[in-house]
Amino acid sequence: MDTALLNSILKKVEKPSRYTGGELNMREKPLVREDGFRLNRFALCFPDVYEIGMSHLGSRIIYNVLNERRDTYCERSYAPWFDMEKALRENSLPIYSLETKTPLGSFDIIGFSLLYEMCYTNILTMLELAGVPLRSRERGEECPLVIAGGPCVCNPEPVADIMDALVFGDGEEVMNEFMDVYTECRVKKLPKKELLRRLSHIKGVYVPAFYSAEYDEKGDFAKLSKTDPEAPDKIERRIVRDLDKAVYTGDLVVPYMSIVHDRVALEIFRGCTRGCRFCQAGFIYRPVREREMETVIKQTDESLSCTGYDEISLFSLSSGDYSHIHELVPVILDRYEKDRVSVSLPSLRIDSFLKDDLEKIQKVRKTGLTFAPEAGTQRLRDVINKGVTEEDLLRSVHDAFVSGWHGVKLYFMIGLPTETDEDVLGIAELARKVSREFYSMPKELRGKGLRCTVSASTFVPKPFTPFQWEPQISTQEVLRRQALLRNALKGVRGVEFSCHFSETSRLEAAFARGDRRLSEVLISAYENGARLDSWDEHFNKPAWEAAFEANGLTVEQFANRRIGIGAPLAWEHMDAVVSQKYLQLEHERAYEGTVTRDCRKGCNGCFGSRCSEFCGKGAGNE
């Protein structure tokens, strides 16, 4: 790497510390071990900019898991911002790793974290800047192995032609098995085809090249057949049984620049028991696995002392549900009060009884409060199994107002299955009640002015949810419902409305449920100039429209299609362990408006016959 040239570029680009590395706790290793073994070089790539990627807990765990291995050195790389991409191209410099400034093209493995669909073009930017061909079949023996992991792998088909292999589920264990096989094949100098064959025999590893897809006369996905008889029929999601004993982030890399989640994030449990029917994370991270309180405290100690952070987030999909939350919060606050460490609890549910905890948290520092009722009426909240009531919300905001908060955010979705205008107007009604709750309090008890933000996003149907068969509503209809809501919210004191239906919600829906043909659409869109698509202001609509058209496909056929129950699903070779039968049952219950209980209160049978194997809570609780 020409460092003088790189420095002259870094002087000109925005936020250069995105590209410099050298942070505290960055892992450094000799590239060759004492016994002469050259380490596997693994480039852990996040297909978005540094401040987003460094905020992702999962890849920070994988970074530690891989670097704990004696045979592997894992380095990081992030997607360049527009100015940096341009500068790299103009100066013919390759994209490189932050640790050793090694060009990505000379790594053994390039591994991407797939967190959301709208980051896919950034994968292509990074591959191209690495000089690596975009399609798996175009890459020869000399090319790095290109792999991916993360939640989007539950429907890997839209990136199937790009990836050599994908890993499905929790990475803590499967990545070790993956690297064991990799090392063995590398030492034996086996060809890539044989490496892929052996990798595909690891539970949870998917090699798309061993399967081919067919489509019916209407142009819908018909089936996926194996082209390699030894490839598995189903790719089973990997599940770490004992989170308490699992490797965590270890010494966290501390960025210089401020990142999106600039704090210690400590995962108190994985999975969620609530079963909201729109929520993919709620299904693909089952079952719930908690960390012991002692482990949480120990890891908090370690993380704070090796980073110097003054904030810790007790992180999970629904932190108020942690079995020991009322013990944990005061223990952590007391322990660090003199060090002025503040605690935040993300993803709090409205029905968690946390008034006392909130008051204690506020003693150190005040953080924002966000509630997510998701839908405006009880009917629709029952359809989506949100399980919270208007009373829950009003009680929660009341508690927050009494404790001195005067800013709250309320999150809703527009376009949920069965939604009517009445449900949309219900959002405004709820906001009005929140406003009334605030202003009916005596002045001396509440803050000065209410700042209540009502935010409405557009529903995106996702695989492995009971709504996977549902269409997204049309663009026109989204805009009409938004206008309806905006009107209804006019004049509600202290309430602000924020919504954006962007084209990206449509594309997200198409890619979430898309099939293999979207790989070529993706490559066309990239070649047409699509970049960093999740950044709305940079979204390149013409590039995408032309890409779909060039491939004879439409966004609508993926985003707005109702898939028949029992019809082929592009992701049915992926086995998320939650059974398709259970999802069907939940789909029926949604339409009946029947609520399914929180599975902490008793097993609902989502794993079917495999309950005892993966969860084991079932029988005893019934």
Added chain:
Amino acid sequence: MRMAVVFTKEAPVRFVSHLDVQRLFQRAFRRAKLPMAYSQGFNPHPLVSFATALSVGMTSRGEYLDVILTEDMTPEDFIALVSPHLPEGVRIAEALDLGVSNKSLTSAMRAASYEARVKLSRPVSKDEIDNAIKELLSNEIVIQKKTKGGIKPTDIRPMVFELKCICAEGNEARLEIRGALTASGGLNPEVLLGVLFGRMGVDHTAETERTEIELERAALN
């Protein structure tokens, strides 16, 4: 007590912005379990202040900050406590016990020196640079300065105390600059170099290091 710290900002952290340098120190102090005093109010923050910012990309041999401590300690103990927690590229060169003084470091700043390693688009002799410097310093040096009210012509000549070429060979040259640096502003050495080489008709890229900030000790008492 109040401790002043002279620290370096070397190559590995040269692109870290001023705001991020502030956080870097706060975190290092926390890791070192330094007994920092905190501000009062709703969002208490540690009482750490910096004399001045350094341009992103520039390195420095001596930047200043001060920190209020709730316990007394010697400068030696301070350095021993904090140094192991600093990232690569940041080193404490000196610590000074400021006692009870509450005058800001910024108000005591007077001048700063810089060293620039310059790469030029054509070979230039030392004589040619020396002559250009002589010419430059004999008159006003008016630059177009961006201010809140728009672009304003400003004479920076009074802020230039010294400008000399140490050596020049082939396409490379080394220069030393000493200029004003006070609470109300200071000389930007890279702007000065831009004017110099612009008038010589040479394109240049500079790697600039701040070698010293001059503080008036008396102004701190």
